[in-house]
Amino acid sequence: MTxxxxxxxxxxxxxxxxxxxxxxxxxxLRRVHRAMATRSILLRALRDWTPAQGTRAPLRxxxxxxxxxxxxxxxxxxxxxxxxxxxxxxxxxxxxxxxATMDGxxxxxxxxxxxxxxxxxxxxxxxxxxxEDGAARRWDLIVANLFLHHFAGVQLAGLLDAxxxxxxxxxxxxxxxxxxxxxxxxxIGALGTNAVTRADAVLSVHAGFRGSELSTLWPxxxxxxxxxxxxxxxxxxxxxxxxxGND
Numbered sequence: 137m138t139x140x141x142x143x144x145x146x147x148x149x150x151x152x153x154x155x156x157x158x159x160x161x162x163x164x165l166r167r168v169h170r171a172m173a174t175r176s177i178l179l180r181a182l183r184d185w186t187p188a189q190g191t192r193a194p195l196r197x198x199x200x201x202x203x204x205x206x207x208x209x210x211x212x213x214x215x216x217x218x219x220x221x222x223x224x225x226x227x228x229x230x231x232x233x234x235x236a237t238m239d240g241x242x243x244x245x246x247x248x249x250x251x252x253x254x255x256x257x258x259x260x261x262x263x264x265x266x267x268e269d270g271a272a273r274r275w276d277l278i279v280a281n282l283f284l285h286h287f288a289g290v291q292l293a294g295l296l297d298a299x300x301x302x303x304x305x306x307x308x309x310x311x312x313x314x315x316x317x318x319x320x321x322x323x324i325g326a327l328g329t330n331a332v333t334r335a336d337a338v339l340s341v342h343a344g345f346r347g348s349e350l351s352t353l354w355p356x357x358x359x360x361x362x363x364x365x366x367x368x369x370x371x372x373x374x375x376x377x378x379x380x381g382n383d
Contacts, residue, residue, distance in 0.1 A: 138313075139341075139342065139346075141288070141313060141342070141344075141349075142342045142343060143285070143286065143288040143343040144343065146286070146336040146339050147161075147335055147336055148332055148333075149286070151332070153230045153231065157330060157332050160330045160332070160333075161329075161330060161336070162204055162232070164328075164329040166206060166207075167327045167328070168324065168329070168333070171327060172370075172372060173369050174282075174309060175210050176369075177369055177372055178307070179214055179215070180368075181368075182211070183215075185277075185305060186218055186219070187219055187220055194220065194222060194223045195220060195222045196222075196273075196275045197223070197225070197278075198224075198275045198277070198278045198303075199225070199226050199227065199278075199280070200227055200255050200258075200278065200279070200280045200299075201227070201228055201255060201280060201286075202226035202228045204233055205226045205233040205234075205237045205238075205241075205248070206237060209237055209240045209241060212240075212241060212244050213240075216245060216246065221247070222246040222247070223246075223247050224247065224249070225248075226248060226249070226251070227250075227251050227255065227258060228250070228251075228252065231250070233248075238250070255283075255295065256291060256294070256295070259295045259297070259298035259299075260298075261298075274303065274304075275302055275303045276303070276304050277303065277304065277306070277307070278302070278303040278306050279306075279307050280299075280307070281309045282310060282311065283310075284296075284308050284345070284350070285311055285340055285344050286343070288343075293353060296350075296353055296354060297355040300355050300356040300361075305376070305377065305379070306375075306378075307375070307376050308350065309372055309374050310344055310350075310373045311372065311373065312341070312345070312346060312367055312368075312373040313342065313345060313373070314341075314346060317341045317344065317371040318342070321337040321338045321340065324337045345373045345375075346373060348365050349365075350365055350375040351363050354377060360380055361379055361380060362377070362378050362379075362380055363377050364377075
């Protein structure tokens, strides 16, 4: 018997950034990422696409739902020696990226900017730094980590449609909706997590993905994209899309 997909509001999404429970939960997420080997999963997916040596133009990278930016900084520390300079946009509806994190990107030669915007406004064409002529900005790569599972129905369809229209490549790493992952979410307290994280972990698995669910929702013509969807590690589910000729 498979788990039906159920999307419910998570507690952390409704806490003020300065709320002590939210601060603790964001620290918990860093421990959860280590337990799930999220950095390694992202790196394996991104290493398959290594820009050609000698590329001079900066790569335009956007992370949706970037949170405090710490996970992307960990990824950047590994990729920076092999990639050309990167113009990185960290988009989140809360201002969570610290000065130290921004300095960390700068030390790697990555020019990072944090933008506070609702992703659905971005998908609708508002916010997130449009180009000078007002058109939606295009990206070489868009990344979403533990983010798409917050959306369902027309919201998820609209978000994926906006991503497909604005990027050459897309990578999403999401919770896997499976019994093993659900069991793990109920045991997450063993990492020392607070009540917010323990409750949200269970909700995240119920809202996660499996099989080819994201591939089915991808709005662009299959002939123009190379699509991969696969389980990763014990608890994660990944989706990659690259325009043909750019993969």
